[in-house]
Amino acid sequence: MMGSDDENAALSSEPLYNPDLLRLDFSQIKTKFDPPISPSEPGEALIVRPLCPADYDKGFVQLLSQLTKVGNISKDQFLRRYTTMKACPNTYYVTVIEDTRSSHIVGSATLIVEQKFIHECAVRGRLEDVVVSDDYRGKQLGKLIIMTITLLAQHLNCYKITLDCKDRMIPLYTGLGYKLEQGGSNYMQIRFDNKKPFKL
Numbered sequence: 001m002m003g004s005d006d007e008n009a010a011l012s013s014e015p016l017y018n019p020d021l022l023r024l025d026f027s028q029i030k031t032k033f034d035p036p037i038s039p040s041e042p043g044e045a046l047i048v049r050p051l052c053p054a055d056y057d058k059g060f061v062q063l064l065s066q067l068t069k070v071g072n073i074s075k076d077q078f079l080r081r082y083t084t085m086k087a088c089p090n091t092y093y094v095t096v097i098e099d100t101r102s103s104h105i106v107g108s109a110t111l112i113v114e115q116k117f118i119h120e121c122a123v124r125g126r127l128e129d130v131v132v133s134d135d136y137r138g139k140q141l142g143k144l145i146i147m148t149i150t151l152l153a154q155h156l157n158c159y160k161i162t163l164d165c166k167d168r169m170i171p172l173y174t175g176l177g178y179k180l181e182q183g184g185s186n187y188m189q190i191r192f193d194n195k196k197p198f199k200l
């Protein structure tokens with residue numbers, strides 16, 4: 001049964017996670033922003049918030065294609081993936097920057113919180129899929145979204161946060177406090193030639 005317009009609007013703006021978690025204290029971090037910006041004041045007409053279903057129509061998928069190959073994702077596929085992420089509480093923190101003048105998503109990054117047995121059943125953060133629109137360079141938005149996710153991981157009691165990136169991005173991350181640890185700075189992978197969609 002189809003819901004009312006109000007119900008549909010409420011559903012399409014339903015945040016993937018609790019937006020209050022983004023009230024982070026940027027005054028405690030060493031990274032300097034000039035001019036000063038934070039998740040609550042990211043710049044004129046910009047907002048930082050959790051992903052919501054309406055973001056499909058706000059260019060979220062097109063933005064991701066500035067990072068890597070995304071392929072054709074239908075709205076239905078997007079909504080199904082959003083729903084399965086939402087069904088895993090305390091795990092997926094896909095965070096976006098929206099320009100409210102154009103209703104476009106101009107930046108995004110994801111925190112994944114992985115549950116462990118080690119370190120007394122600790123949780124580990126993973127920073128993934130960091131992207132800022134080419135048209136929004138020079139506004140410190142990359143730094144902002146990375147530090148937002150980093151502080152969020154700390155706030156959620158992750159014992160560490162890790163990432164992998166292209167070599168040319170290393171200076172950006174080292175400038176924000178990420179370290180290539182001696183004896184452990186490697187990242188290995190096998191790329192599978194798997195064309196079938198993931199089934200849950």
Ligand code: 16G
Binds near residue numbers: 163
């Ligand atoms: C980068 C991203 C990673 C993303 C991958 C996609 C960051 C910190 N790293 O390594 O999250 O999943 O690119 O590249 O954003 P791929 O399509 O070659 O796997």
